[in-house]
Amino acid sequence: MSDAKKQAEQIIAQAKKEAEDFKKNVETEVGISTRQVVSSLKQDISNLLETKVIQTPISDALNDTEFIKSIIEVAVKNWNPNSTEKIALNIIIPEKNEKELKEFISKKVMASLNHKLEVVPDKNLKYGFKIGPKDGSYLISFSDKDFENLFREYMRPRIVEMLFGGK
Secondary structure (H helix, E strand, C coil): CHHHHHHHHHHHHHHHHHHHHHHHHHHHHHHHHHHHHHHHHHHHHHHHHHHHHHHHHHHHHHHCHHHHHHHHHHHHHCCCCCCCCCEEEEEEEEHHHHHHHHHHHHHHHHHHCCEEEEEEEECCCCCEEEEEECCCCCCEEEEHHHHHHHHHHHHHHHHHHHHHCCC
16 A cells, blocks of 8 residues: 555656646746747837838838939039039939939939939839949939838837837
């Protein structure tokens, strides 16, 4: 009888230990899952806020043809302001704005500057424009994606700090 009682006590002790281990594992998994859900939720909130604070205003501004015209004019005027030599430039614009921007560039920008400009429509460019030497050696991009990335780089840490008190 004493062997049976010892064996029963060992079985009970083993079962209690296994139950305690199982409980600890479940609590650990729940804790990990909770942290992952909270982290994911913070990321989603940050992304949503970034879209409202960054993406929408940038798209709105770069969809404003008058705003784009003024940026093009400034970019071309400041391309090489101290040079007297003619520079051949390409300006890549959204295909949807081709007529209006080409007309503006040919009448206002080309008439007042010492540059040869070629306007190239691009169906893949949604907002903004790109400018560079006609030889294609490089392009400076003023697209919505470029501005979004620029602002995101600076805004994300501030948004996270404001919402969650840190990273």
